Amino acid sequence: MKPVRSIAIIGYGHVGRAFVSFFQLKGVEEIVLVVRKTITGALDNIDESVKVIWNLEELKGVDLVLVCVRDEAVAEVISLLPDHIPIAYTSGSIQLDELSKTHQLGVFYPLQSFAGISQKDVAEIPILIEARNEEMMNLLSDFASQYFRRVEAISSTQRAKLHVAAVMVNNFTNHLFSLAHDWAETNKLDFSLLLPLIQETVRKINHHSPESVQTGPAIRGDKEVVQRHLAQLEGRTKELYKLFSESIAERYSSKN
Amino acid sequence: MKPVRSIAIIGYGHVGRAFVSFFQLKGVEEIVLVVRKTITGALDNIDESVKVIWNLEELKGVDLVLVCVRDEAVAEVISLLPDHIPIAYTSGSIQLDELSKTHQLGVFYPLQSFAGISQKDVAEIPILIEARNEEMMNLLSDFASQYFRRVEAISSTQRAKLHVAAVMVNNFTNHLFSLAHDWAETNKLDFSLLLPLIQETVRKINHHSPESVQTGPAIRGDKEVVQRHLAQLEGRTKELYKLFSESIAERYSSKN
Numbered sequence: 001m002k003p004v005r006s007i008a009i010i011g012y013g014h015v016g017r018a019f020v021s022f023f024q025l026k027g028v029e030e031i032v033l034v035v036r037k038t039i040t041g042a043l044d045n046i047d048e049s050v051k052v053i054w055n056l057e058e059l060k061g062v063d064l065v066l067v068c069v070r071d072e073a074v075a076e077v078i079s080l081l082p083d084h085i086p087i088a089y090t091s092g093s094i095q096l097d098e099l100s101k102t103h104q105l106g107v108f109y110p111l112q113s114f115a116g117i118s119q120k121d122v123a124e125i126p127i128l129i130e131a132r133n134e135e136m137m138n139l140l141s142d143f144a145s146q147y148f149r150r151v152e153a154i155s156s157t158q159r160a161k162l163h164v165a166a167v168m169v170n171n172f173t174n175h176l177f178s179l180a181h182d183w184a185e186t187n188k189l190d191f192s193l194l195l196p197l198i199q200e201t202v203r204k205i206n207h208h209s210p211e212s213v214q215t216g217p218a219i220r221g222d223k224e225v226v227q228r229h230l231a232q233l234e235g236r237t238k239e240l241y242k243l244f245s246e247s248i249a250e251r252y253s254s255k256n
Numbered sequence: 257m258k259p260v261r262s263i264a265i266i267g268y269g270h271v272g273r274a275f276v277s278f279f280q281l282k283g284v285e286e287i288v289l290v291v292r293k294t295i296t297g298a299l300d301n302i303d304e305s306v307k308v309i310w311n312l313e314e315l316k317g318v319d320l321v322l323v324c325v326r327d328e329a330v331a332e333v334i335s336l337l338p339d340h341i342p343i344a345y346t347s348g349s350i351q352l353d354e355l356s357k358t359h360q361l362g363v364f365y366p367l368q369s370f371a372g373i374s375q376k377d378v379a380e381i382p383i384l385i386e387a388r389n390e391e392m393m394n395l396l397s398d399f400a401s402q403y404f405r406r407v408e409a410i411s412s413t414q415r416a417k418l419h420v421a422a423v424m425v426n427n428f429t430n431h432l433f434s435l436a437h438d439w440a441e442t443n444k445l446d447f448s449l450l451l452p453l454i455q456e457t458v459r460k461i462n463h464h465s466p467e468s469v470q471t472g473p474a475i476r477g478d479k480e481v482v483q484r485h486l487a488q489l490e491g492r493t494k495e496l497y498k499l500f501s502e503s504i505a506e507r508y509s510s511k512n
Contacts, residue, residue, distance in 0.1 A: 014471070071478065093473075093481050112453050116460045116469040124452045152449070161443045162450075164485045165436040168493075169450050170457045171472030172500045173429050178466040178507070180421040187417045193408070194418075194425050195462065196380045197368050201426045202458045204372045206451065210434040213372040215270070216427030217349075222327065225349050229420045236503035237424075243499055244428045247492035251434070 004063040004143040006030035010056070010077055012039055014114035015090050016068035022122040024050060026147055032062055056080045064143060066090060066108055075099055086139055088129075092163035095156040096130055106131035106140050109159055113170045126150040128159055179237045218248035260319040260399040262286035266312070266333055268295055270370035271346055272324035278378040280306060282403055288318055312336045320399060322346060322364060331355055342395055344385075348419035351412040352386055362387035362396050365415055369426045382406040384415055435493045474504035 007028060009016050012035045020033055024047050031050045035043070043052060053059065060082065067089040069077055074089050078100050081087055088108035089099075096107055107130040127144040129151060131137040137153065144151040154162070177198070184191040204213045217225035226245050233241055263284060265272050268291045276289055280303050287306045291299070299308060309315065316338065323345040325333055330345050334356050337343055344364035345355075352363055363386040383400040385407060387393040393409065400407040410418070433454070440447040460469045473481035482501045489497055 070476075071481070093484070111449055112456060113469070113471045115471045116464045117456060118459065121452075121456055121459070126449050126452060128449075150449075158443070158445060160484075161439070161488070162445055163481075164488060164497075165439050165445065165447075165450055166453055167472050167474075167485065168432050168436045168439070168497070169454050171470065171474065171504065172432055172496070173454070173457050174461075174466050174470055175500055175504050175507075176424050176428055176432070177461055178470065179503075180424045181466050183417070183421050183424070187414070189414060189418055189421065191421075193367055193382050193384075193406075194421055196377075196382060197422055198425050198429070198458055198461070200368060200373060200377055201429050202454055203374065203377070205430075205433055205454070208372045210430050210437050213369070214427065214430055214434065215369045215371045216423050218423075218427065220326070225327070225419075228349070228416075229423065232417070232420060236499070236506070239499055240428070240496075240503065241420075241424070243492070243495055244431055247435075247496065248427065248431050250492070251431075 002063060004139065006032070006062040006064075008032040008034055008059055008062045008065045009068055010034040010065060011068035011070075012043070013068065013070070014117075015110065018114045018117055018119075018122055019066060019068060020046060020050060021119055023147070025119065030062070032059065034059060060085075064088065064139065078103055078105065086136060088131075088140055092159060092166065095160070096132065097156065101132075104136055106136045107156070107159065108140060108144065109154075111162065111166060113166075113174075123148055124150075126152065128152055128154040128162070130154060130156060130159065176240075179240070183233075183237065214248065214252065216248070218245040219252050221249065221253070258319060260395065262288070262318040262320075264288040264290055264315055264318045264321045265324055266290040266321060267324035267326075268299070269324065269326070270373075271366065274370045274373055274375075274378055275322060275324060276302060276306060277375055279403070281375065286318070288315065290315060316341075320344065320395065334359055334361065342392060344387075344396055348415055348422065351416070352388065353412065357388075360392055362392045363412070363415065364396060364400065365410075367418065367422060369422075369430075379404055380406075382408065384408055384410040384418070386410060386412060386415065432496075435496070439489075439493065470504065470508070472504070474501040475508050477505065477509070 009019050023031055033050050033052045037054045065085055065087045067074055067077055071091050071093055074091055074094055078087060083103045086104045088106040090108055092109050099105060109128040110125045112125040127148045129140040131140055181191050230241055265275050279287055289306050289308045293310045321341055321343045323330055323333055327347050327349055330347055330350055339359045342360040344362040346364055348365050355361060365384040366381045368381040383404045385396040387396055437447050486497055
């Protein structure tokens, strides 16, 4: 296949939006953005160089299509595309085997959560690729390596397992921050006091295993503090506090 | 009281160790380190300028004592100190009211988790202070402001509430990282692939509320992916995955 000079991006959610801005900035020669008919406004941040179309049938003559739609829509979108164009989808969850075998199909999975992402961080996203044949693998690998720092081939099975870990470290971590944010607001505490602690929590695991830097009342076996905290909490926050404390206490007591 | 030129640090756990190195580096004129008799080795990173003693009774003539021992030992250590020396303890959990009223007592609470902390980040730690009288408050405020970027007065009640939030955003977040690390190891995945995602998770909340950047299967109401993930997990990780997914789904469905 020829090197990728023109791409189409289907979908204008968090991923599609970030990719359009990023590839625009990186000077990809031709970008076609395909959006649903219902999206007419909200196409901000788009240069005139990006061609916007509202109909999949109008799509032709690009070197690679990146499908950035919701998981439920991926199979259908692919089925509507011509089968001679190389296509890659960006979902962490969908197995390559589940999809059309008549298309030139591959996976272009950015391991990142795109809501609120900063433009300059897009190139740092690990891109995990997969394809059914060498030709498609080379195309994806060459294209991804041009723009992203870390590109790795990974099977559907491994990608699905990585997605579980991604949900834990991003979605759940962020939800903990939301619950702490609520707690701070309820108690008239300035949430920003916690930011250096949060930053340090993450900085440490660049150099240490998370296990080796665990601290707090649960690992110390300080049941009094744990009980005092639980007594102040309620609802899901209380359930999570309890479950975390048990999980931490068990993990480290069995190592002593 | 006179300005603080000499300090004693009692205890050589994570906090005591970080403070000795930090104040040494900052050129505090005189530092006395008080450690238990059982600690003889492991006194690394200590300049000759630091005087080490193994007996509380030998302690005299410093301008401020920082008590950096475990919560259970704080009251006892204070009771053994002469009552004319200003003393501050570093615990997030202990109320000032619970302790000796005959001493010049205050709180010097560093809102940080010290295991594995980098030396250059110590000055970024918010220091939350409390004292029974204005004189002691001024002493702590002047001393802390000399070395730390953010110093705030906060009551025992508010400090205890902040400690709950600190446990959530540090101890629990780090435990999530440990569980994800286990999961990656079990499945022969490179944990470092997750680091850009983790860093971005934290970077975002410097500029956005955590709630506004929540993503993932639970907030999308994607029960199929949640079930597929749960089917692969077991033990505490599975329980936590389930509870988080419920908590996230409830929170956002009630807002739609």
